[in-house]
Amino acid sequence: MAGAPVLPAEVLLAKRVQEMALDGEELKPPYICRDGDKAEENFALSFEIPVIDLSLVSSSDPCTPKEELQKLKSGLCSWGCFQAVGHGIPKSFLDKIRKDAKEFFEQPMEEKKKYAKGVEEFEGYGADPVPEEGQPLDWSDRLFLDVYPEDRRKLKFWPENPESFREVLEDYTAKIKMVTEITSKAMAMSLSLEEKCFLDQFGEQAVLQARFNYYSRCQRPDLVLGLKAHADGSGYTIILQDEVQGLQVLKDDKWFTVPTMSDALLVLMGDQMEIITNGIFKSPVHRVLANSERERISVAVFYTPEPKREIGPVDGLVNEEKQRIFKKVKDYADIHWGYYQQGKRALHVAKA
Numbered sequence: 001m002a003g004a005p006v007l008p009a010e011v012l013l014a015k016r017v018q019e020m021a022l023d024g025e026e027l028k029p030p031y032i033c034r035d036g037d038k039a040e041e042n043f044a045l046s047f048e049i050p051v052i053d054l055s056l057v058s059s060s061d062p063c064t065p066k067e068e069l070q071k072l073k074s075g076l077c078s079w080g081c082f083q084a085v086g087h088g089i090p091k092s093f094l095d096k097i098r099k100d101a102k103e104f105f106e107q108p109m110e111e112k113k114k115y116a117k118g119v120e121e122f123e124g125y126g127a128d129p130v131p132e133e134g135q136p137l138d139w140s141d142r143l144f145l146d147v148y149p150e151d152r153r154k155l156k157f158w159p160e161n162p163e164s165f166r167e168v169l170e171d172y173t174a175k176i177k178m179v180t181e182i183t184s185k186a187m188a189m190s191l192s193l194e195e196k197c198f199l200d201q202f203g204e205q206a207v208l209q210a211r212f213n214y215y216s217r218c219q220r221p222d223l224v225l226g227l228k229a230h231a232d233g234s235g236y237t238i239i240l241q242d243e244v245q246g247l248q249v250l251k252d253d254k255w256f257t258v259p260t261m262s263d264a265l266l267v268l269m270g271d272q273m274e275i276i277t278n279g280i281f282k283s284p285v286h287r288v289l290a291n292s293e294r295e296r297i298s299v300a301v302f303y304t305p306e307p308k309r310e311i312g313p314v315d316g317l318v319n320e321e322k323q324r325i326f327k328k329v330k331d332y333a334d335i336h337w338g339y340y341q342q343g344k345r346a347l348h349v350a351k352a
């Protein structure tokens with residue numbers, strides 16, 4: 001592997017990781033981005049990530065258990081994420097999404113390429129746009145789609161096969177939108193804020209984007225990453241995992257593997273929730289490891305404030321005790337993307 005020529009990312013990105021894996025191609029930089037030192041890995045399974053029953057923290061219930069809200073708050077202050085159950089989406093429906101996603105990626109390349117994106121485009125099937133020079137490439141393929149508001153949908157990128165894909169995704173979008181409503185309210189209540197204050201910041205036309213990730217098997221998982229370490233630029237992100245572990249969250253300089261739970265959705269704070277809560281909720285750095293035995297699929301839905309909408313720390317969280325640490329920003333996700341492509345975080349641009 002040493003001495004393998006470094007090909008321009010544009011050239012490498014013309015071929016899907018899934019094809020390279022199937023062809024048994026030799027790994028090349030910049031896919032190779034780790035030194036293979038397994039000792040550095042921390043495989044600790046983090047059962048400390050709180051599991052929150054959202055049906056218990058819905059606002060209309062005057063008996064909302066204080067302990068559940070407290071658990072939600074402390075989880076978001078320390079981990080920046082939680083496993084949501086009781087979210088109202090039946091497990092059978094989550095299985096359907098997982099099944100359609102798997103069927104899509106398992107089709108011949110020819111079929112998937114009908115939805116291919118250009119190297120510099122965002123939406124469609126392929127890889128992320130070419131990163132800055134020196135940045136690693138992810139050992140994964142993805143299908144990225146704008147799903148809400150409806151007028152943002154570009155149906156030419158929406159798979160027609162498997163047959164139920166479009167309908168299931170439409171349905172999932174509506175269900176996830178409801179989950180964002182309950183979640184935003186519960187998070188506000190956990191901080192003793194007016195329950196609609198986060199929803200008001202995001203706006204009614206807040207954007208949902210779905211990213212179907214396909215992590216192919218890799219013979220040398222110690223040399224690559226399924227997805228490089230990053231924090232999300234969203235407000236927050238709702239992740240559906242399959243039964244294969246791989247997602248890790250960084251806490252106290254250690255990587256913790258997020259357990260898989262077939263009926264749960266992982267709710268992970270993006271930078272914008274860190275800004276809106278004046279730094280109280282953390283937007284965690286996370287990554288995905290590659291796996292030599294099994295492929296892995298996840299569906300991440302990014303929930304982001306309306307374009308052009310100014311967001312900033314909510315009033316109740318800035319006071320004499322707690323100084324304002326972030327200023328108002330708009331279109332933060334775009335700023336974030338520029339830094340992401342350089343392998344950097346963007347949060348400092350919003351510092352007061």
Ligand SMILES: O=C(O)CCC(=O)C(=O)O
Nearest residue numbers: 211213239247288298300
């Ligand atoms: O695959 C996963 O579990 C996480 C995906 C993720 O972090 C992302 O798409 O931003």
Ligand SMILES: [Fe+2]
Nearest residue numbers: 230231232286
């Ligand atoms: Fe992410």
